[in-house]
Amino acid sequence: MLLWQRARDPQSGRWSLPGGRLGPDEDVDTSIRRHLAQKVDVARLAHLEQIAVFSDPARVPGPVADPAQQHRRRVVATAFLGLVPTDRDPALPADTAWQPADTLPPLAFDHAAIADRARGRLRAKLSYTNLGFALAPPEFTISQLREIYAAALGYRVSATNMQRVLTRRGVLAPTGAAAPPGRSGGRPAALYRFAERTLRVTDPFAVLGPPRRR
C-alpha cells in the first residue's frame, strides 16, 4: 500500500493515504489522479475506482481548540482504490513508501478504515473479475501470479486451481512463448498474460439467470 508520512500538523508524522483537496473545476476522478501524480507515475495506474465517501463530521479534527468552531474544518473524503502492476518499482518521493498491507503502521485519521474497505473491495473483485491484470506485469508465470493473488487476497492460493479457473474463464491466456529458464532448477515455467487488460466481470452471477448464453 502506498503511504506517505505527514509533515504538517494535523497528525504530523503519521502515515497516511495519498490524496488532497478537490479543486473547483475538477471531478473527484481527475482530482485523485492529480494528487497521485505527486507520488507515483500515474501512467502506470491500471485501475482506479471509487470506494466510498467518508463523512464523519469528526473524522478530521481541526486544529481549532474551540469545538464550536470545528465544523469550519469539516473534511469529507471520497476514497479510491488504485492499482499498479508489481512490474518495476518506480522512484518515489522521500516521504513516500510502499508498505505491506498485512502489517500497516498506525494510519492518520480514519485512513485505516479506508484502507480496510479498499482491500475488501480488491479481494472481492479479484474473485469475480479479471482485475488481476491491474496487479500483474504484462507477462508472468503461474507462480508469480499465484504470489500476487496470495498477497492481495491474504490467503494461500493453489496454483493448479487458479490456472485452470482463470484459463477456463478466458481471463488468462498462455503466450505460447516459452519460459525464462530457472535459477535454482526446476521445470521452466510457461508465460501467461491476461486476455484483456480492461475490467470485465465474469458472468455477473447468472444466479437467477437470464436466458444464459452458452
Added chain:
Amino acid sequence: MLLWQRARDPQSGRWSLPGGRLGPDEDVDTSIRRHLAQKVDVARLAHLEQIAVFSDPARVPGPVADPAQQHRRRVVATAFLGLVPTDRDPALPADTAWQPADTLPPLAFDHAAIADRARGRLRAKLSYTNLGFALAPPEFTISQLREIYAAALGYRVSATNMQRVLTRRGVLAPTGAAAPPGRSGGRPAALYRFAERTLRVTDPFAVLGPPRRR
C-alpha cells in the same frame, strides 16, 4: 423508483431523486435519511447503501448566467441506493410518486445516470447476496418473490430455480405455515421468508479459495 417533481427553478417541473444538502454536523448517511424522511416512512427502509460520488463540475448548472461564476454553485452528490419492501404503499406527499424503473420520465440533472448505477448495483447484489429481504414483505409465496426479482432484475426468472437456489443457499426458508388459498384456483402456495433480514453475501466467491469451509 421514488421520484418527486421539482418545484423550484433549476430544472423546475422535472422529476428527480430525493435528497438534499449535507448539514454541517451530520455524515452523509444520516443526511440522506433525514431528507428521505420528508418523502417516505424511513422506518421502512430495509437497506441503504452508498453508490458513488457524482462530481462533474457541471452536473448541476447554477442559475448564474456568467459561466465564470458557476463554480460558486458547485454541487457534489453522494448517491445512495435505498430499498423498501413492496409490502404496503404508504402515503406520499403530493409531489412524490413511485415510478416503474423500466419507464422512467426524463430526470433532472444527472439523475438518470445515478438511477442507472443504483439499479445496476441492485441487480448485482440481488444475485450474490440475500438482499431480496429488503424488497420482499415478511412473508410471501414463491410466485410473489419471483415477480419482485423479475421486476428488480429486469428479466424473467424461473420460480423453480430461484426456489432451489435460494433455499440451498440458506437465504430462503419455508415458514412451515400454510398458504393463503387461491382466488382463481390452483394449488395454494406455501409461505416463505428470508432466513436473515440483514445483508449477507453468499460465499463471496471462493474462486481461488481459502480453505473452503464445508
Added chain:
DNA sequence: ATAGTTTTAGACTATCAGGCGAAAACCAGC
C-alpha cells in the same frame, strides 16, 4: 546417470445452476 526441484497435466469428487416433466392441490362447471 541420479537426485532434487519446480512446473504442468490428468483423474476424480463434490457441488451447483438450470431445464423439463410429472405429481400435488385447489377451483369451477357439468
Added chain:
DNA sequence: GCTGGTTTTCGCCTGATAGTCTAAAACTAT
C-alpha cells in the same frame, strides 16, 4: 361426484465448475 383447467411443488437429469490429489514433464546440480 367427476372432469378439466390452473397454479404450485417436487424429483430427475444434464452440464459446468471448484477443488484435491497424484503423476508426469522438464530443468539444475552433484
